Amino acid sequence: MSSNFNITDQQRDYSKYGLSGNPFPYSPVPAENPEIFCGQSHVSEKISSTVSTVLSTGKSKHLVVTGKYGNGKSHTLKYTRSLLRDHDDVIVGYVAQPGEGFLDIYHEFVYDLGFSHLQNLSYEYLASITRECTDESPEGAAEMRSLIDEGDVLLPEIIPEAIRELSDITKFADFARAIVHMIYEDTNLYAWQWLTAEGIRYEQRKEMEIHSALDDDTMGVRAFTALKNMLLDLGYTAVFVFVDEFESIARLSPKYEQATLNSVRHLMDQNSSGLCLLFGCAPEVWQDVMSEYHAFSERIGQEVTLKPLTSDHLYNLIHDYLALERLSAEEETDLRPFTEESLNVILQRSQGNVRQILALCSRLLDDAVDADYDVISTEVVEEAF
Amino acid sequence: MLYRRRTIDLPHGKLNTPVFFPVRNIGKRSSDNTPSYVGSIPDLPVAMINTRAIRNRTPMWDRLLNGVTLREEMGVPEDTIVFADSGGFDFSSGEVDTTPKKTLEAQRQLDADIYGTVDVPLSREKRAAENQRRVNQSIEYALEASDQHSGEALLFASVHGYDPETVRNCIAHLEKFGDFDGYALGSMVPIRSDYKKVTKLILSARTATDKHLHVYGLGGLVYQPLLLYLGVDSFDSSAFIRGAGNRNYLIPGFGGEELQDIEQLERLPCPCPVCGTRTLDDIREDRSALVQHNLWALATELRRFQYVAESGRNIEDYLDLRFQGNEVTSRAYQTAKQQVRRLT
Helix, strand or coil, rough: CCCCCCCCCCCCCCCHHHHHHCCCCCCCCCCCCCCCCCHHHHHHHHHHHHHHCCCCCCCCEEEEECCCCCCCCCHHHHHHHHEEEEECEEEEEEEEECCCHHHHHHHHHHHHHHHHHHHHHHHHHHHHHHHHHHHCCCCCHHHHHHHHHHHCCCCHHHHHHHHHHHHHHCCCCHHHHHHCCCCCCCCCCHHHHHHHCCCCCCHHHHHHCCCCCCCCCHHHHHHHHHHHHHHHHHHCCCCEEEEECCHHHHHHHHHHHHHHHHHHHHHHHHCCCCCHHHHEEEEHHHHHHHHCCCHHHHHHHEEEEEEECCCHHHHHHHHHHHCEEEHHHHHCCCCCCCHHHHHHHHHHHCCCCCCCCCCCHHHHHHHHHHHHCEEECCCHHHHCC | CCCEEEEEEEEEEEEEEEEEECCCCCCCCCCCCCCCCCCCCCCCEEEEEEEEHHHCHHHHHHHCCCCHHHHHHHHHCCCCCEEECCCCHHHCCCCCCCCHHHHHHHHHHHHCEEECCCCCCCCCCCCCCHHHHHHHHHHHHHHHHHHHCCCCCCCEEEEEECHHHHHHHHHHHHHHCCCCEEECCCCCHCCCCCCHHHHHHHHHHHHHHCCCCECCCCCCCCHHHHHHHHHCCCEEEEEEHHHHHHEEEECCCCCCHHHHCCCCCCCCCCCCCCCCCHHHHHHHHHHHHHHHHHHHHHHHHHHHHHHHHHCCCHHHHHHHHHHHHHCCHHHHHHHHHHHHHHCC
């Protein structure tokens, strides 16, 4: 047996540095629900202002966050999403990248909401109809489900009314039928597939009496608008759509790129209230969009740029990460085992790029434990490069 | 496994379930030309009749009003147990021409043991909104019947729905707002070739209530073991008469066989009192004998299932064998098995 490998599940001991573990990610990709947002106050202020305006006025407002790769666009969008998820009266969906066109954005948005969430929205809508048509007054999805299960409310009494009213609100009868079919175990997967624009067979559509296929950008805009209108009718304040890696539209052919931007523009035009689009985009692509597609960029109007970190940002970032694993609360403001000098070298070498900083700090901390260093000095950092 | 045996007390005697109700055609065009079976097939002291058909056949209805009993009219013993459905199947395409009150009065006049409430069956072709209206209408009729019913016979609410939620929801609603001795699931005939759907609907009804569960119109050889496995207490069918009209010979475990396909055989494979001593030609020429044999076949199918259950054999093994020859029914059974296993 070769002795070149030494595989073990033994954890490193970081207690020497007052830490219970390595707080830095080995693979610095944004967490689904980030706990830390550090520095870049001009960005957080701009996002807060945009989001707050939508929440307080109900009017639509959009923003693009630019920044070079690794400067934290995805992290910023996901952090904002995690904050918004605490609000009961908004719906928020994250789209990792725009794909081939608006239909893909719509698909990813609905997918991010998830089957259960959409099914609950269907029950919520039935609850609103039940309050109108019967003596029952269910408050939400769970109560509505229970009323159906217990037989307090008769499905054939409320379903036709639900489809009729939802068709009026959304101006899209097929969408109304698909939403209602989310509660039927025989058809809810077909309904989900239709609503996510995955495509279903004609027979499956026929079973739900859905006549149209949701298979192009125009239908995607229509379905999104229908969904948003339903949500506003249910009392939600706004729908937030976070589209990350928007720069990837540049790899589409000019025809499809134009079509995608036009669809997003139509979406904004058709939704003057209750919609907030937040884009993450590489600055060079956004410059092109600004110069070539005025109709689109003018509707967004606002841009904020994530810059490389400064030394103050960096110290705060390292503090916050180390605090996640600190054994003692007193040490939470400490930078140990890093020194300000070593962090300055890290900043210089990484050019303030967050992704590189986190990857480097993670590696340096493990190396320091293995080599039993007292601190991570500038020499140690120099050696790592 | 949801199969169960029960005994229910009825005005004309005790009834052991699960049981098959042969549909009598009394009141229909040719009046009651069903050959006698009550007494000769001891498992079937029962009959399913159509209240509306009898009520609308004026000469017969007059006789019944003037003292002739329904059982005399049918030529069966007075202790024959009768299930009178509303005749709702006739409303599939036409307008409802009765009320729950009128139907109950007619069912009382017929001295039936079990009343089925007025119902408006669903159509597969009809728009969903129209079918929702029909489901709703049937529920309203059932609740009205519940209010009018004085308890002299059992009252089964007729329930319809092409999806499990509607079936469960309707039964729960009726259970909460009405007073019923059991439930009868209808509208299965138009979708009977969709075995998976039918078994899911039946299972949703079975899980929604512990009371007696009847399934309208599905009592043929293929469906019977599935219904028993799913815990259905009773079912009915006129397939034995209609089949005989087409010279269709039912063979337990096999299904139907058209007699025209059999040429050389002298005797048929069934040892029932009808076939045991007669030649193929005798049976071929005697429609009544064929009807009676078909009833024996249905009774045998039921007996066979009961034997497997009572002797402690594995029913699922029996059904695996029973359905192995047909891919469609086999798939339906496999689906039902998965669902039943989650419940037991």
